[in-house]
Structures are given as structure tokens and as C-alpha cells.
Amino acid sequence: MITLTSDFGSPYPAAMKxxxxxxxxxxxxxxxxxxxxxxxxxxxxWLREILPYFPPAVHLVVVDPGVGTGRRVLIVEAGxxxxxxxxxxxxxxxxxxxxSEPTYYATTADSPASATFHGRDVFAPLAxxxxxxxxxxxxxxxxxxxxxDVERIDFPEPTVEAExxxxxxxxxxxxxxxxxxxxxxxxxxxxxxxxxxxxxxxxVRSTYADLPPGEPLVTVGSHxxxxxxxxxxxxxxxxxxxxxxxxFLALTESDR
Amino acid sequence: MITLTSDFGSPYPAAMKxxxxxxxxxxxxxxxxxxxxxxxxxxxxWLREILPYFPPAVHLVVVDPGVGTGRRVLIVEAGxxxxxxxxxxxxxxxxxxxxSEPTYYATTADSPASATFHGRDVFAPLAxxxxxxxxxxxxxxxxxxxxxDVERIDFPEPTVEAExxxxxxxxxxxxxxxxxxxxxxxxxxxxxxxxxxxxxxxxVRSTYADLPPGEPLVTVGSHxxxxxxxxxxxxxxxxxxxxxxxxFLALTESDR
Amino acid sequence: MITLTSDFGSPYPAAMKxxxxxxxxxxxxxxxxxxxxxxxxxxxxWLREILPYFPPAVHLVVVDPGVGTGRRVLIVEAGxxxxxxxxxxxxxxxxxxxxSEPTYYATTADSPASATFHGRDVFAPLAxxxxxxxxxxxxxxxxxxxxxDVERIDFPEPTVEAExxxxxxxxxxxxxxxxxxxxxxxxxxxxxxxxxxxxxxxxVRSTYADLPPGEPLVTVGSHxxxxxxxxxxxxxxxxxxxxxxxxFLALTESDR
Numbered sequence: 001m002i003t004l005t006s007d008f009g010s011p012y013p014a015a016m017k018x019x020x021x022x023x024x025x026x027x028x029x030x031x032x033x034x035x036x037x038x039x040x041x042x043x044x045x046w047l048r049e050i051l052p053y054f055p056p057a058v059h060l061v062v063v064d065p066g067v068g069t070g071r072r073v074l075i076v077e078a079g080x081x082x083x084x085x086x087x088x089x090x091x092x093x094x095x096x097x098x099x100s101e102p103t104y105y106a107t108t109a110d111s112p113a114s115a116t117f118h119g120r121d122v123f124a125p126l127a128x129x130x131x132x133x134x135x136x137x138x139x140x141x142x143x144x145x146x147x148x149d150v151e152r153i154d155f156p157e158p159t160v161e162a163e164x165x166x167x168x169x170x171x172x173x174x175x176x177x178x179x180x181x182x183x184x185x186x187x188x189x190x191x192x193x194x195x196x197x198x199x200x201x202x203x204v205r206s207t208y209a210d211l212p213p214g215e216p217l218v219t220v221g222s223h224x225x226x227x228x229x230x231x232x233x234x235x236x237x238x239x240x241x242x243x244x245x246x247x248f249l250a251l252t253e254s255d256r
Numbered sequence: 257m258i259t260l261t262s263d264f265g266s267p268y269p270a271a272m273k274x275x276x277x278x279x280x281x282x283x284x285x286x287x288x289x290x291x292x293x294x295x296x297x298x299x300x301x302w303l304r305e306i307l308p309y310f311p312p313a314v315h316l317v318v319v320d321p322g323v324g325t326g327r328r329v330l331i332v333e334a335g336x337x338x339x340x341x342x343x344x345x346x347x348x349x350x351x352x353x354x355x356s357e358p359t360y361y362a363t364t365a366d367s368p369a370s371a372t373f374h375g376r377d378v379f380a381p382l383a384x385x386x387x388x389x390x391x392x393x394x395x396x397x398x399x400x401x402x403x404x405d406v407e408r409i410d411f412p413e414p415t416v417e418a419e420x421x422x423x424x425x426x427x428x429x430x431x432x433x434x435x436x437x438x439x440x441x442x443x444x445x446x447x448x449x450x451x452x453x454x455x456x457x458x459x460v461r462s463t464y465a466d467l468p469p470g471e472p473l474v475t476v477g478s479h480x481x482x483x484x485x486x487x488x489x490x491x492x493x494x495x496x497x498x499x500x501x502x503x504f505l506a507l508t509e510s511d512r
Numbered sequence: 513m514i515t516l517t518s519d520f521g522s523p524y525p526a527a528m529k530x531x532x533x534x535x536x537x538x539x540x541x542x543x544x545x546x547x548x549x550x551x552x553x554x555x556x557x558w559l560r561e562i563l564p565y566f567p568p569a570v571h572l573v574v575v576d577p578g579v580g581t582g583r584r585v586l587i588v589e590a591g592x593x594x595x596x597x598x599x600x601x602x603x604x605x606x607x608x609x610x611x612s613e614p615t616y617y618a619t620t621a622d623s624p625a626s627a628t629f630h631g632r633d634v635f636a637p638l639a640x641x642x643x644x645x646x647x648x649x650x651x652x653x654x655x656x657x658x659x660x661d662v663e664r665i666d667f668p669e670p671t672v673e674a675e676x677x678x679x680x681x682x683x684x685x686x687x688x689x690x691x692x693x694x695x696x697x698x699x700x701x702x703x704x705x706x707x708x709x710x711x712x713x714x715x716v717r718s719t720y721a722d723l724p725p726g727e728p729l730v731t732v733g734s735h736x737x738x739x740x741x742x743x744x745x746x747x748x749x750x751x752x753x754x755x756x757x758x759x760f761l762a763l764t765e766s767d768r
Contacts, residue, residue, distance in 0.1 A: 001277065009686025011544035011558050018565030021513065032267035037687065038744050046267050053274030053376065065744060068719025116719050117734030120565065174265025175293065207324025207372050222373030232294050232321060257533065288523035302523050309530030309632065430521025431549065463580025463628050478629030488550050488577060
């Protein structure tokens with residue numbers, strides 16, 4: 001199985017599929033091709049949330065603002081999963097979630113000078129090779145070598161105390177839910193209460209439909225983090241949040 | 257074969273696929289993941305129009321505004337098709353089209369309290385189980401029981417007489433065609449004529465390109481219903497229609 | 513393998529898949545279903561760029577503004593590829609790229625009079641038949657005959673001289689890159705220089721990230737043509753271009 005993730009929109013992903021299927025009979029599964037354009041950090045977040053639900057597979061990932069520059073090509077061994085993509089940090093958070101100690105292999109060969117579509121010309125054939133021949137053969141044949149110095153993405157760390165928590169928005173999903181980096185445990189004893197979100201009193205609920213349509217709420221999303229939402233609406237709009245916006249949560253006076 | 261339908265946008269459907277493929281080698285086919293958000297009635301309309309073209313399959317459907325509340329989980333036996341989704345009415349119109357007497361099974365177990373993503377955590381594994389083990393084994397193992405009192409969606413009934421018909425818009429498709437609930441038979445003897453659409457004289461044609469680009473028309477869509485369209489344009493805009501808007505058709509004086 | 517391409521949006525392509533899978537176990541691969549609506553020329557461009565990356569397959573293509581009129585149904589033999597779609601020109605540029613002398617077969621039977629969804633009712637079952645029974649059997653059984661007089665699309669020819677080139681935009685991709693019909697060779701000796709784009713001095717670079725984010729540039733896209741782009745931005749907006757806009761390139765005084 002080969003999964004495909006990119007920010008290519010349409011129809012470029014089909015060219016990658018054609019290339020892969022010329023070399024492999026692997027099952028292909030699209031993860032997403034509408035990730036925010038050239039936004040490596042948000043892409044890394046979604047991969048980390050989604051790929052762990054897959055059985056062992058080769059995961060082809062192309063969000064690649066540095067295409068055609070000197071950035072290296074990476075293959076990652078993460079347990080029984082294999083990740084193929086650019087060395088810009090996007091593969092690291094998911095690799096570290098899939099395995100406690102992922103191993104990274106980088107190209108030693110120069111990248112082709114002029115290409116603007118490495119997804120089709122470099123990464124897709126590489127993913128097919130990893131699927132067909134296995135990691136060891138590809139590393140030897142294509143002159144990859146093990147490296148430690150991969151690019152990394154530092155997701156911001158929240159500050160969580162007993163009565164307040166400061167974090168930021170990691171991503172806004174297609175429902176408009178604003179997903180923060182604050183762990184859901186902060187809300188554990190307060191479901192049914194109200195807390196302050198950036199100073200605004202907001203009900204804490206276990207799911208959206210616990211309130212009437214249009215009502216803002218704080219909840220714990222499917223990723224385990226605190227999420228700002230509106231039942232049948234867009235939390236990001238109601239709370240004026242986007243990726244990277246700081247979020248400050250505090251218990252109300254009565255809960256302290 | 258397992259088909260997948262949701263209002264999840266992207267990339268959440270991939271998590272459902274990962275879960276299914278961890279348990280099953282079924283072929284996966286996407287029906288749509290951009291159904292109007294949490295709009296059970298429009299979802300029910302599209303499922304009823306699309307799923308009957310499939311060979312026997314397990315159909316996973318998640319448009320689920322009541323996620324995390326007490327709403328039941330449903331498995332439907334409709335001929336050789338199996339439908340899996342929430343008990344909010346969305347499965348019923350398609351089930352009744354697939355089989356004259358569909359059988360409904362509902363969970364007796366409590367729904368998990370805190371989940372906001374039952375598509376991934378409840379429905380996807382259930383669809384995989386129905387595919388792998390068959391309906392009877394799942395019903396026994398997961399303690400489903402046959403029920404009659406499922407939630408239903410009442411599609412509005414049109415009023416059709418010899419010279420006029422009153423109905424409403426069931427859905428607007430991606431071409432902007434406004435699909436009504438008025439059966440196409442109303443137009444049968446009038447192709448080539450003009451009729452009144454909400455009082456406006458409009459040509460009746462058998463297909464869009466029977467008129468120049470930009471011209472509004474009345475036709476019979478691929479679903480067999482009266483449709484308001486514009487050749488190479490958006491009928492919903494030209495006639496100022498959206499889902500739920502009443503539509504009144506009448507023969508012109510000369511045709512009566 | 514059957515690939516599917518259309519301008520249907522969602523969920524109509526699923527009906528085509530259901531029809532095909534009722535007759536065939538072929539692998540299905542989506543090329544795109546969001547091609548510009550009823551825009552045969554842009555569709556023809558994308559097919560010509562994307563399909564050659566696929567291994568031999570049956571390619572189902574439905575961008576069909578003439579649906580329901582007298583336009584013929586076409587099957588094309590292009591090397592080991594088979595193309596199925598309407599006789600409106602969309603299949604010709606890709607067929608001529610896939611094979612030096614493609615062979616065209618057109619229906620002799622009348623098209624069904626009233627259908628508005630030939631993708632589902634005509635083309636999908638035909639693609640399944642070509643896949644399952646092979647070209648020869650379908651031609652005989654469904655009374656196709658070889659024809660020469662197919663509809664053609666004339667992509668505009670650029671005028672390329674040593675110091676200047678005049679062409680036009682063939683398509684704008686999802687990154688906002690404006691893809692022209694001017695061959696990349698025009699820029700070959702000028703990477704690193706600046707040239708005039710409609711009179712505006714613009715750097716020529718081998719890839720987007722050779723300039724800071726937000727900077728406009730001229731480059732050679734993955735299709736081999738001159739492309740107007742902005743690093744991490746939308747070239748079509750920066751240069752005020754859309755499909756069909758003329759583009760004039762000229763060397764600067766110092767490069768002449």
C-alpha cells in the first residue's frame with residue numbers, strides 16, 4: 001500500500017499515480033491533496049494525526065516549497081512504515097509518533113537541477129521503488145545514507161497549569177474547528193462548566209451537539225487536544241482564530 | 257467493496273480509510289466527502305440517487321450532526337447491500353430504493369461518551385466488520401437488534417395536476433442545476449414548448465445544449481425529476497433557487 | 513486499469529464508478545473531476561500533460577457540453593491506450609501524444625435522445641466494455657466505425673524568435689502558475705537573467721524557491737513550457753493572466 005499526501009490540488013497528483021502504477025501494483029490511497037499550500041508545519045500536523053491509523057505502508061508526502069533547491073530527499077523507516085518526502089521537517093513528527101526511534105536516510109546524490117515537479121519525477125518513482133524492492137535495496141542502489149541532522153519542525157509547547165493554560169492554534173479543520181496544542185486533560189474536570197477562552201466565558205462540552213446550533217463551545221477533539229468549536233458552525237470564525245493564533249484558557253472565578 | 261460518503265472534507269476521510277484497511281482488504285470507493293455540512297436531508301437525496309448504481313457493497317455513511325449524543329448506530333440490510341451510519345434518517349431513502357423492505361438493526365450498547373469522530377472510531381471499524389464477517393456475525397457480536405422505529409426524512413411531496421405542478425428544490429448540483437421533486441413526466445408532452453416557472457416563461461428542452469449558452473431552460477435531469485438549468489451556466493442562480501425553495505410550474509395559456 | 517476524468521465535481525463521478533464496477537473489476541484511478549466546467553480546450557491540455565504518465569489503460573473522459581445533442585461517441589486506439597469520450601476534440605491532443613497515428617472509431621448509432629448524463633449512461637458502460645471485452649469486440653458489437661473526421665482543438669501556436677516570443681496562456685494550475693504555449697527552450701540561455709514579460713522586467717529562474725517568497729519569476733514548468741509564477745504565490749494574479757491571455761516575452765536591451 002502506498003498513501004499519497006500533497007498540496008498539489010488537481011490534476012497533478014494523477015501524474016504521480018501514473019508514475020507509480022507504471023512500476024508497481026500497490027494499492028494507492030489518497031490522504032489529502034489539498035493541504036495548505038507550502039505550509040510544512042500544518043502538513044506535519046495532519047500527517048501526525050492521520051497516518052498512524054493506517055496499517056504498515058509506504059507514505060509518499062510532497063509539500064515541498066524548496067523543490068529544485070539543494071534540499072535533500074528523505075526516506076524514513078518508522079517501525080513497519082516507510083515515509084518518502086523532502087527533508088524539510090514534514091516527515092519528522094509523524095515518524096516519531098509511528099516509532100520511538102525512526103531512522104532517517106538522505107540522498108547523497110545531487111538533486112536534478114531544473115525540475116519543478118519532484119513529486120512526479122523524484123518522489124513518486126522513489127516511493128514505488130521502496131514498495132517494490134524494499135528499503136535496503138533502494139538505499140544501496142540509490143546511494144542514500146543514514147543521517148541524524150534532518151530538518152525539524154518545532155511544534156510550539158503549551159504552558160499548562162492547574163487554573164490556566166496558554167497555547168496556540170495548530171490547525172483549523174474543514175469544519176472550522178480550531179485545534180490547539182493544549183492537551184485535553186486540562187478540561188477533564190470541567191465538562192459541563194464554563195471556562196474563559198481569551199477572557200470570554202465559554203461552555204465546556206463533550207461534543208458539539210450538546211449545545212444548540214450556533215453556540216460556541218470548548219471541547220476535546222478527536223486528536224486529544226482542546227478545540228474551539230461552534231455546533232454546526234465554524235469555531236475559528238467565532239473565536240477569530242487561525243493557525244498560529246495564541247489561545248489562553250482560564251478557569252472562571254467560581255471554579256478556582 | 258466498501259463505499260465511503262461523508263461531509264468531512266479533507267483529510268479526515270483518510271483516517272477512516274486507514275482504520276478500515278487495518279481490518280480489511282476491501283476495495284474502497286469514495287462517493288463524496290463534500291456533502292453539505294451536517295445536512296442530513298440533502299445527503300439522503302444524493303445517496304438515494306447514487307448508491308443504486310453500485311453493485312452489492314457495504315456503504316459507510318457519516319453525516320452526523322448528533323455525534324457523541326445518544327443517537328443510535330444503524331446497520332441496514334437492503335437486498336444485497338449493507339448500509340452503516342447514524343440513525344438520523346440519512347440511510348432510509350436509499351435503503352427503500354435499494355430494497356422494497358429493508359431491515360434495520362440498531363445498537364443497544366451505549367455510544368462512547370466523549371468521541372467527536374465516530375466516523376473513525378465507530379462507523380469505519382463497523383463497516384470493516386460487516387464486510388469481513390458478514391451481517392449476522394456482527395449483529396450478534398456487537399449486540400445490535402432489529403428495530404422499526406428508525407428516524408425518517410420526509411422528502412416533501414409535490415402536487416402535480418394536468419396543467420400545473422407545485423414542488424420544491426431538493427438539491428443544487430455542482431453544475432448549479434436546481435433539482436426539484438416534481439416528476440419529469442409533467443414535462444413529457446411539452447418538450448419544445450415554453451412553460452411558466454414561477455410565472456416566468458421558460459423553454460422546455462431535452463438537454464442543455466438545445467439552447468445557446470447562457471439560456472435558462474426546464475429539463476428532466478438524470479434522476480428523472482424536473483430540473484431548472486442554464487446551458488453552460490447555473491440554473492439555481494438564474495432562477496434564484498436553493499435547497500428548499502418552492503417551485504411552481506404551469507402551462508402557458510396557449511398550451512392549456 | 514480505467515482512469516476517470518470529468519468536470520462533474522461531486523458526487524456524480526461516483527455514479528460512473530458504480531456503473532463500471534457493476535461490469536468490471538478494473539482498478540479505477542481518478543485523474544480529475546474538477547476540470548474547468550465544459551471547457552474542452554483546457555481539459556484537452558491537462559489530459560495531454562497527465563495521461564502519458566500512466567501505463568496502458570482505458571481512459572474515460574467526460575467534459576461534454578454537447579451532451580444529448582448529435583455529437584458522436586468516440587473510442588480512440590492510441591498505442592496500448594484506449595480513450596473513451598465525446599467527439600468534441602478533447603481526446604485528440606492526448607491521443608496524438610500517446611501514439612504517432614491514433615485510430616478513431618465513432619458511433620454510427622443515434623445517441624439516446626433525452627439523456628443529460630451520458631457519463632453514467634453511455635461513456636461509463638462503454639469504458640467498462642472496452643476494458644472487459646477489448647476494442648475489437650466492442651467496435652463490432654456496438655457498431656462503431658473507423659473515422660478520420662473527428663473534431664479537433666487547435667492549440668494556438670506561439671511565435672518564437674531569437675530575441676522575443678509571443679504566445680498565450682494555455683492553463684492556470686492550482687498553484688496559480690500561468691502555463692504558456694511558449695517552449696521552455698526560449699529561456700535556455702537566460703536562467704539567472706531578467707527578461708521582459710509584457711514589458712515588465714522579471715527574473716528567470718530554474719525553480720520558484722530561487723527567489724524570496726512573493727517574488728514573481730519566469731521559469732520552465734514541469735510540462736516543458738514557459739510559466740509565469742510567484743514563489744509561494746499566484747503568478748496568474750501577479751501578471752494578471754488567465755487562460756487565453758496573450759503573453760509577450762522579450763530579452764532586455766543588455767541581453768540582446
